[in-house]
Amino acid sequence: MSTVAAQPLPNTVDPRTARKVTLAGCVGIFAELYDNGIFGFMAGSLAAVFFPGSDNAVQLVFLGYAVSFFFRPLGAVICGHLGDRIGRQRMLVFVILLISAATAAIGVLPSYASIGIAAPALLILLRVAQGFSVGGEASGAMSFLAEHAPEGKRGLYTSYAQIASFLALLTGTLVAAAMTSGLGSARMESWGWRIPFLLAVPLGIAGIYIRKRISDTPNFTRLKEEDGLSKNPLKEAFASAEHRRAMLLALFIPLMNGSGYYVLFSYMPTFMSSELNFGEVQGLLVTASSLVAICIAIPYMGRLSDRIGRKKVLAGAAVAMAVVGIPCYLLIGTGNVALAVIGACVMAVVFAGHTGVIHILLVELFPTRVRYSAYGLGYNVSSALFGGTAPLLMTYLIDRTGNVNMPAFYAVVTALGTLIAVSGVQDRAHLPLRAQAAAAAALTGLQDFVRDTVRLYRARRDATVKLINDVARLSCTVPDGGFYLLVNCQDVIGQLTPEGNRIKNDEDFARHLLDSQQVAVIHGSAYGAPGYFRISFATSTDVLTEACERIATACTALTSSAAPSA
Known part of the structure; x- marks a missing residue:
């Protein structure tokens, strides 16, 4: 958008x-x-x-x-x-x-x-x-x-x-x-x-x-x-x-x-x-x-x-x-x-x-x-x-x-x-x-949008953290400002999934743990953290992309009001 x-x-x-x-x-x-x-x-x-x-x-x-x-x-x-x-x-x-x-x-x-x-x-x-x-x-x-x-x-x-x-x-x-x-x-x-x-x-x-x-x-x-x-x-x-x-x-x-x-x-x-x-x-x-x-x-x-x-x-x-x-x-x-x-x-x-x-x-x-x-x-x-x-x-x-x-x-x-x-x-x-009327309105709308996005992310994040910690019994951390979770999977490497597949490494675990329709999972080895995997919410990732577009648009409006004005 x-x-x-x-x-x-x-x-x-x-x-x-x-x-x-x-x-x-x-x-x-x-x-x-x-x-x-x-x-x-x-x-x-x-x-x-x-x-x-x-x-x-x-x-x-x-x-x-x-x-x-x-x-x-x-x-x-x-x-x-x-x-x-x-x-x-x-x-x-x-x-x-x-x-x-x-x-x-x-x-x-x-x-x-x-x-x-x-x-x-x-x-x-x-x-x-x-x-x-x-x-x-x-x-x-x-x-x-x-x-x-x-x-x-x-x-x-x-x-x-x-x-x-x-x-x-x-x-x-x-x-x-x-x-x-x-x-x-x-x-x-x-x-x-x-x-x-x-x-x-x-x-x-x-x-x-x-x-x-x-x-x-x-x-x-x-x-x-x-x-x-x-x-x-x-x-x-x-x-x-x-x-x-x-x-x-x-x-x-x-x-x-x-x-x-x-x-x-x-x-x-x-x-x-x-x-x-x-x-x-x-x-x-x-x-x-x-x-x-x-x-x-x-x-x-x-x-x-x-x-x-x-x-x-x-x-x-x-x-x-x-x-x-x-x-x-x-x-x-x-x-x-x-x-x-x-x-x-x-x-x-x-x-x-x-x-x-x-x-x-x-x-x-x-x-x-x-x-x-x-x-x-x-x-x-x-x-x-x-x-x-x-x-x-x-x-x-x-x-x-x-x-x-x-x-x-x-x-x-x-x-x-x-x-x-x-x-x-x-x-x-x-x-x-x-x-600057239009630019100010765009900025106000952006601020509201970002607040809604953060609220949505926190709700889904909290639910996922509870799932991982209570059900999977794994350690989960939330980086400051991140739209993703870091999950420690070292304790489950070598174990079997309910389907009978053995977890070989963090990539294997990430593939089987969560529904890919709900999350985008990146295994830790891909970004220099073997033994962990990162969950980036697909919906939130899309929202974040949209938010970035809105930020760019609002900045363009503000810049326009500083050059051709608004």
Whole structure:
């Protein structure tokens, strides 16, 4: 008996619906990433308001920035579990509601001068809520967009989300620059710093409204209709060697994010004003220029990955960053605004090859059943270890060494790390997304089949052991995991059978002992155990053969879901 492995189902979402969903997803991502990024852009003002008089005020703000990243994996685990169980759309509404509320709450916090140590404590607590929310956002939003995207355009469609995330950073940069320039330091530290955080309210309302009006993805809906949803997605992911390996790749491939997103953009304005003696507005404008450059470059990189594959684009970006990282930071370090813009924009275009492709590559590593959970955990642990700590690490290293080129060295090291990690990935750019519903069903059926087979074997085995030991009075053993018995026949060699035939050896005994219709008997001399014979149950042998065929078929289905998918 054999079964046919189900073939992958290509995405049949019509382009108009896909564009509508992509726009809706991008609006939500814009709101989410604006809320998250404005904390970094307002670091100088937050330092003065919440840590007045401290020599390490900026470091303390970035410590709060870093702490929140360690709650991202928690957000990824909880939101990922629910997203794989009840749907992506519901969780995406929840995470934008949470981060909007947390960001707006920062905007109304009393200062240190008003309530003392409680002020920075509440600031960190709300930043933790932001981190939890972002942990559920990235993998959920990217999975949502990829599962809606037409075949052959997943890289392009998901790259739009990254444009939205960098437009959010650009908006935060311009808001911070405009307010700092227009209000001046005194008014910014008095009340102006609140305005960028309070903008989260209208952005959040818009994002929630749009996300509530879109349906869940075809992949998730189909899996739910087939009763193929995982009861415990993360447990299932850790139980699979393939998924464990994919989660490790999701941990190390995004290494370059640490030097790109979190240093080149979030940390750059603070770095330029505090370490390179640029004016605060000048630093923000250099960052704004690089953000414009990366927004232009990202869709081209996403589309290129649809044509030549994710792996080549990511590897090319890593090599390029390793080459240009130090020269570009040296241009920024000249103190000349024009040269700083050139250096930052070159790195931004190079980084576009990473950030425009990284998420769709990670989405494609996992099947629908565990995608939100497994991808989210791997990616957010990476962000916590190598991303959120990056601004704090750069501040610390520059302070200890006096070398302002530390961000350049970090860019090279993380780029090389990404290059090594991406070399071990299978490129699935030209294959349908993995759903794994049919493969999972085949595996579940196989497990039931094997349990039934073992139960049948044990029942027949026990009956035969009793016959041999009680009636024939021979020693019988059952090898671990064997579908056969080993019988000691040395004591009966030379004796007569009831038919009057003398037992000459183990082969002779095996021939006469049991009905060949019920068992297949192999004498011991044939496999190096003279004096014994092996009984392999004919029925069980046939069942075992069938089980092997079923195992092969199920493995083919699983392999198909890892290559053409299922």
